[in-house]
Amino acid sequence: MARIEVDGIVFEAREGENLLQACLSQHLDLPYFCWHPSLGSVGACRQCAVIQYDDEEDERGRLVMACMTPVQEGARFSVDAPGAAGFRASVIEWLMENHPHDCPVCEEGGECHLQDMTVMSGHTTRRFHGRKKTWRNQDLGPFIGHEMNRCITCYRCTRFYHDYAGGKDLQAFGSRSRMYFGRTADGVLESEFAGNLVEVCPTGVFTDKPFSQSYSRKWDLGSAPSICPGCAVGCNISPGERFGRLKRIHNRYHGEVNGYFLCDRGRFGSHFVNAENRLRRCGVRVGDEEFQEIEGLEALAVLTDLAGGGNVVGIGSPRASIEDNFALMQLVGEDQFCAGFSSDEAVLNELIVDIYRSGAGRVPTPLEIENSDAVLVLGEDVLNSAPRLALSLRQSVRNESLRLAEGARIPLWQDAGVRGHAQGALSELFSLTVLPTGLDDIAAHVEHLPPEQIARHGHAIAQAVAGVGAEESASGRIAAALKSAKRPLIVSGTGCGDGEVMRAAAAVSSALRHAGSDPALLLTALEVNSLGATLLGGGLGLDEALKRLKNGAADNVIVLENDLYRRADPSLVDAALEASRRNGRVLVADLIETRTTANATHLIPVAAYAETLGTFVNLEGRAQRFYQVFEPRAPVTSAWQWLGEAGRAAGRNDMRWQHFDTVVETCASRPGLEALREVAPGADYRGAGGLRIPRETHRASGRTARNAHIDVHERKTPVDTESPFSFSMEGAQGGAVGSARSAVWAPGWNSNQSVFKFQDEVGGALIGGSSGIRLFEPAHGVPAPSYAMSQTSDEGEGFRLIPLHRIFGSDELSAMSPPVVERGGAAEVVLNRADAGRLGAREGDGIRCDLLSASAALRVDDAMAVGHAGLVVGETFGWLPRGRVVLSRDPDFRSSQELIARE
């Protein structure tokens, strides 16, 4: 540590750290543009100029850029010296010369870093009277709007998009004052992380297009801490609400999970909350008639009726919170409850938990994997199944350049220097996947194999680590690289639907542990609460539950937030639901219309994630609380409230829940879930000054007018009995728990850049610690278990089906978000050229699977192994059979584009 002095304030900073970061870590106000905590310094914008003095006697000093100046013991600086402040003001004045008069019509207005810095530098009056330069915009697709006139040429966009996220299609063009940031031609930004440009751009060049369609200023957005429901990573998000609609998703900083960035599924996939096909009313129907609306109390009576007896099956869901699932389990009894996975996936998720608990490897946090210097990806297309992880993996290969820079004594924050010195040198990432993935371009070794061969390859690597097998083979080379690495990482998961692949990953990891290294092992699950639902358990498998209904062993079924047609053989689901409709009741509690709700007898509308609170468990086993952002309109209510009410009405003593916290308390009594009560503060927590935390900002507007068209008398603000947040601007942000904060804002810092004010140090944990609790820690000190290859037979006619995941379309809820629908593609069947030829089909032809009674367009990819067919998971293909399946060319198939064209 070094002691430095800034404007008379003496503080400790890390030796060699840049001064800008050191000042911001002290929460001092120092303007900047091109620097970003994750992108490092390039010294391009000249906005963070300060005066550096040589010694105690020096009064004149010299101008230096804080972001390019390393901290040294005893150094003296001044931010406020007239020389520095004047220089910064003139830099801003230059930047503003061509800036358009757009603030009133700009989506960034009110949370614009350029606005903040202009005000901070004191530039108020325009002196330049020349003509402003203008640029043409581009159409960048359904996610991102482009307004090039507003650009200040800080290069943050290309540095994030190209250097950090590996995107190829956004570049800096032109020369001198004609600089242009865009694509070579109009078109969709290809990167899956393009949405971060909205937050990375310090002004309004890149804006959130869906948000812009129904825009509200940042100060009008009500919010509460939330968790992205898009995948199992569990990124922290800040949903913004106004007039009862979810408007947008912004990143919420978490020092261990998502840092500063989200993927586009998370950012643009939440508009299903406002969708037209949301369930809004309770319904009942007889036979094949239309649903008739019924009162909430009537629906509750049906639910109560089902609560008592054993003649019911409850099916939960990995997209519902632990508490919702637990409430259903309590209501129907553990032996009648099924977690809602397909029977195959249930086994895979249990395998994740088993492997984690066995201590085969250390379970890293999603951001920690950025530090890995050798990575083995086994079978998982991470970019499509847990997208945010792919961004972290992309950073992990930079460790080689960081190592080289350290050797050459280049500070690691010197972004241009580090990249220039490394000349593209990358740490090793080995990728063994079914098809090419978005990480292949940074991989040292890529192989495309079917799952069973990936598993075999993985076991061979494990043996090579243990010293058995040829060193000359690919397995030997990978094993050697993993063994010599300081922080090796193995990534696998349930994505390719084969547990043997995960077992192979565990085998590699435990072999590395035997060899004395400390490997990290991360296994990805597919849905937001996959691990939560697995940990909760349940006595029934899905197939078993459906057979009970089909055979008449149980007459009634309660389905919670689950589309069974995506989880089990559709013919079995049909038979089960039909039998249950005939013999009893099919009560479906969901938030959106699905094929399952269409086959129900009773419908109950439940709240979406932004309308309720609960706990999700992410892929590292971290339980995280999400809070209610806004109240849904009655009768839409949280699932745990519906179920709790029914339990109480049925006279169940174990369900006398007054509040959410009592549900958590009861749920935490289950083995393995004890830590649940410490996940987040309860409803009695109060923030700074003993006050509630306001959902609305202190500048929220229109309080006396927004409901005046309904009733001119202002509605009493609802009291939130379930959480420490208030539904108004009353209260105070801050307090002991750093994550219990509905918005980041600090005086003078209206943009999301203000998050540094709430961090221990820039890029570190939030003050008060990172949120969420790991529900299990891997066993330490136990001998690493060994995982042997189990034998499978692979004979027979037809194709083995491999599930393929897509970032846009494979996740059930985000696939119903309009911008994602626009961005995502249609379902596909991927076959090898030889197989396609055998079926007599060409690219684009329909391929039919009779067993699933579904067809999709063919895509020929020679990376697909012969005898295997990849099916893109989504609306068309959900559940896939395990054995070999006959596929045929479908002469009647019409692609969705053809159908639209015909209409």
Added chain:
Amino acid sequence: MWSQLRTLWEVLKHTFSRIETVEYPDEMPYLAPRYRGRIVLTRDPDGDERCVACNLCSVVCPADCIALQKTTREDGRLFPEFFRINFSRCVMCGMCEEACPTYAIQLTPDFEMAEFNRANLVYEKEHLLIDGVGKYPEYSFWHVAGKAIEGKDKGEAINEAPPLDVRELLP
């Protein structure tokens, strides 16, 4: 005694002074154009809505009595989907007019808004929008802003240079 006489004198003196009471409503008082009365939404010189739904009036309003929602029209112009002022809460302070970057919202010299039913004091956009430019006949925000709309391309706003050719390589 003296005090009573002086009082009588003072009162009688008023017999000859000018009458200040105005026979409203038969006789209307003069109200200056800058008088802060009923709020209107004005139009551009080209006849289209001036309001771009920037929300500044709404946030500056001390009574929080303005609510609106932005939307975008096909020609690229931004305008409020709804614009609501609850006049039963309005204090006629005029801060909305000061905040408005487009001169859309203006206060007028009209105060005759009394209603028996409070709900009738909630004005929607159709009640607020007038057919003129109000106090600022010249100003058209869209011809100053850099954002292109139909009929005003990039580079056609006041004090703007034509769009740059990014492919030009001359120094």
